[in-house]
Amino acid sequence: MKTAIHPQYYDATVTCSCGNSFKVGSTVEKITVELCYNCHPFYTGQQKFVDTASRIEKFQKKMEAARPLVKKAQKEDDKDNSPKTLREMLEALKKG
Numbered sequence: 001m002k003t004a005i006h007p008q009y010y011d012a013t014v015t016c017s018c019g020n021s022f023k024v025g026s027t028v029e030k031i032t033v034e035l036c037y038n039c040h041p042f043y044t045g046q047q048k049f050v051d052t053a054s055r056i057e058k059f060q061k062k063m064e065a066a067r068p069l070v071k072k073a074q075k076e077d078d079k080d081n082s083p084k085t086l087r088e089m090l091e092a093l094k095k096g
């Protein structure tokens with residue numbers, strides 16, 4: 001083993017936001033995580049949203065703000081009577 005090229009090895013303490021903590025080998029002393037084996041939905045069997053930055057709320061606000069625009073766009077689509085298929089175009093020519 002060469003000297004002075006390897007990082008310091010620690011028995012790092014991993015601390016989860018649920019309060020659980022355990023030790024692992026690492027090059028840093030402390031690790032903070034949001035999910036661990038104690039609180040991850042895969043292991044608990046319960047669904048839980050990890051939404052610390054309230055991203056779901058932000059997304060729902062955006063959707064709410066966009067709703068009028070979507071309706072307006074749909075109305076404009078309904079107004080459009082131009083032929084959409086070749087058959088419709090040919091039928092329009094026969095009529096006209």
Ligand SMILES: [Zn+2]
Pocket residue numbers: 016017018019020034035036037038039040
């Ligand atoms: Zn946890």
